[in-house]
Amino acid sequence: MMEENEREDLEIDLLLEGIRRRYGYDFSNYSHASLKRRLAQLRDRAGLARYTAMLDRVLHDERFFDELLMQMSITVTEMFRDPGFYRAVRDEVVPILKTFPFVKIWHAGCATGEEVYSMAMLLHEEDFLDRVRIYATDFNKHALDAAEKGIYPLEKAQAYAANYQAFGGKGDFADYYTTAYDRVKIKDFLREKVTFSYHNLVTDGVFGEMNLICCRNVLIYFDRTLQERVFRLFTQSLRHGGFLCLGNKESLNFSGIKPLFETADARQRIFKKTGELEHV
Amino acid sequence: MYEAVVIGASAGGMRALQTVLSGLRSEFPLSVAIVQHVSPSADSYLAEYLDGKCALTVKEAEDKEAMAPGTAYVAPPGYHLLVEKDRSLSLSVDARVNFSCPSIDVLFESAAEAFGRGLIGIVLTGANADGSAGLKSIRARGGLAIVQDPATAEAAFMPRAALETAGADHVAALEEIPALLEKCVSLNEGGAHGAKANG
Numbered sequence: 108m109m110e111e112n113e114r115e116d117l118e119i120d121l122l123l124e125g126i127r128r129r130y131g132y133d134f135s136n137y138s139h140a141s142l143k144r145r146l147a148q149l150r151d152r153a154g155l156a157r158y159t160a161m162l163d164r165v166l167h168d169e170r171f172f173d174e175l176l177m178q179m180s181i182t183v184t185e186m187f188r189d190p191g192f193y194r195a196v197r198d199e200v201v202p203i204l205k206t207f208p209f210v211k212i213w214h215a216g217c218a219t220g221e222e223v224y225s226m227a228m229l230l231h232e233e234d235f236l237d238r239v240r241i242y243a244t245d246f247n248k249h250a251l252d253a254a255e256k257g258i259y260p261l262e263k264a265q266a267y268a269a270n271y272q273a274f275g276g277k278g279d280f281a282d283y284y285t286t287a288y289d290r291v292k293i294k295d296f297l298r299e300k301v302t303f304s305y306h307n308l309v310t311d312g313v314f315g316e317m318n319l320i321c322c323r324n325v326l327i328y329f330d331r332t333l334q335e336r337v338f339r340l341f342t343q344s345l346r347h348g349g350f351l352c353l354g355n356k357e358s359l360n361f362s363g364i365k366p367l368f369e370t371a372d373a374r375q376r377i378f379k380k381t382g383e384l385e386h387v
Numbered sequence: 388m389y390e391a392v393v394i395g396a397s398a399g400g401m402r403a404l405q406t407v408l409s410g411l412r413s414e415f416p417l418s419v420a421i422v423q424h425v426s427p428s429a430d431s432y433l434a435e436y437l438d439g440k441c442a443l444t445v446k447e448a449e450d451k452e453a454m455a456p457g458t459a460y461v462a463p464p465g466y467h468l469l470v471e472k473d474r475s476l477s478l479s480v481d482a483r484v485n486f487s488c489p490s491i492d493v494l495f496e497s498a499a500e501a502f503g504r505g506l507i508g509i510v511l512t513g514a515n516a517d518g519s520a521g522l523k524s525i526r527a528r529g530g531l532a533i534v535q536d537p538a539t540a541e542a543a544f545m546p547r548a549a550l551e552t553a554g555a556d557h558v559a560a561l562e563e564i565p566a567l568l569e570k571c572v573s574l575n576e577g578g579a580h581g582a583k584a585n586g
């Protein structure tokens with residue numbers, strides 16, 4: 108007899124297959140344990156008894172799919188999260204980037220934009236922002252909208268100010284936004300340096316000729332197969348000598364592209380591209 | 388056959404974990420995964436500290452790392468720790484669960500699915516109710532539950548909540564837990580799955 112566990116996994120496989128064929132989003136190579144947790148939450152919230160009931164609903168109800176997509180995309184983020192990382196970018200990476208006349212930066216999986224604006228503030232303080240274009244992408248359209256608007260709750264800005272202090276910011280954090288009632292809006296001189304666009308790391312292609320790619324706390328949601336695809340995509344999207352920045356608990360250790368990179372900062376997970384993928 | 392042990396601890400957990408882990412030999416044949424509540428901005432000191440005090444290898448869990456026997460994996464501050472079906476570990480930065488990241492329930496529930504009857508769950512000292520729901524899932528899938536005797540815990544709330552929500556196969560003082568685990572292992576070697584009968 109099939110155990111309940113196995114039956115549930117079969118149901119989830121069918122649900123994911125339905126989503127892929129109906130909407131083109133492929134979650135089959137996401138880390139299974141947290142994916143299942145999130146699907147179970149949505150199932151319970153929607154008052155459905157089974158994953159196959161979710162399949163029925165998702166196939167016939169686009170709004171439910173939208174809700175599912177939001178549930179699958181965890182947009183937890185902060186400005187200057189891991190202050191040491193931003194310090195390492197400022198002190199070790201920016202001096203090298205400054206040797207180029209113009210620099211392109213890609214934030215992949217930018218969520219609601221906090222990380223992107225942190226980078227823009229840092230570059231501004233190094234008098235370098237004028238020579239940079241930042242591309243920020245995500246597959247969550249609602250998160251991208253929020254990122255583009257650059258509006259955040261005031262209480263969050265206060266928490267981010269503490270991260271900014273820990274980072275060792277050279278300015279006054281409050282100079283980067285205007286406040287209205289209980290919200291803050293990132294100032295235009297930062298916002299206009301960023302181009303936000305939709306990009307799905309599972310299905311979309313190379314995003315060319317970058318000097319720095321920042322993809323933090325996204326790859327942990329992927330299994331090793333999908334991680335490898337994305338690592339190859341990043342390698343192809345980076346210029347020679349360009350930098351790849353990962354989350355504090357992400358590494359190239361299990362990846363085939365490891366030999367193509369040297370470690371620039373082991374603790375802050377910053378890697379420098381020194382080799383090319385063989386073209387087959 | 389027991390394959391893995393998951394341990395959850397909060398207030399007072401550092402000392403409690405040290406007592407439990409230092410009672411295990413370096414060839415302890417199961418994998419261990421641990422969630423100790425800490426502030427998300429804490430550094431990774433706990434794993435290093437415990438490693439220095441225990442015969443067992445204690446390290447911070449890495450994303451997609453395979454669980455090895457005789458090794459204890461500690462959730463990094465600010466990340467949830469989950470077990471995959473293939474017995475590798477995953478990290479995530481989801482919202483807090485029970486006001487905690489890492490959360491004991493998240494580890495326990497995923498491990499219960501991965502290991503089923505092969506899992507031993509342990510709830511130690513703490514001042515909140517994280518771990519109760521997870522321990523319940525472990526028991527529902529046939530795993531074994533050990534709860535620190537609240538009377539001996541630095542903070543009794545968490546073990547008490549676990550007992551109320553999930554019950555336990557064994558309620559034990561910290562010093563007794565290593566021997567209990569060794570007994571489960573010896574049953575493994577004898578091929579039986581009968582530790583519960585002695586509870």
Ligand SMILES: C[S@@+](CC[C@H](N)C(=O)[O-])C[C@H]1O[C@@H](n2cnc3c(N)ncnc32)[C@H](O)[C@@H]1O
Nearest residue numbers: 180181184216218245246247307308309323324
């Ligand atoms: C936890 S957030 C990380 C945000 C930010 N990089 C940070 O570290 O603070 C993960 C983000 O990855 C995005 N993501 C997940 N799967 C993706 C995919 N296939 N393509 C693009 N973005 C994806 C989610 O929408 C979410 O915004």
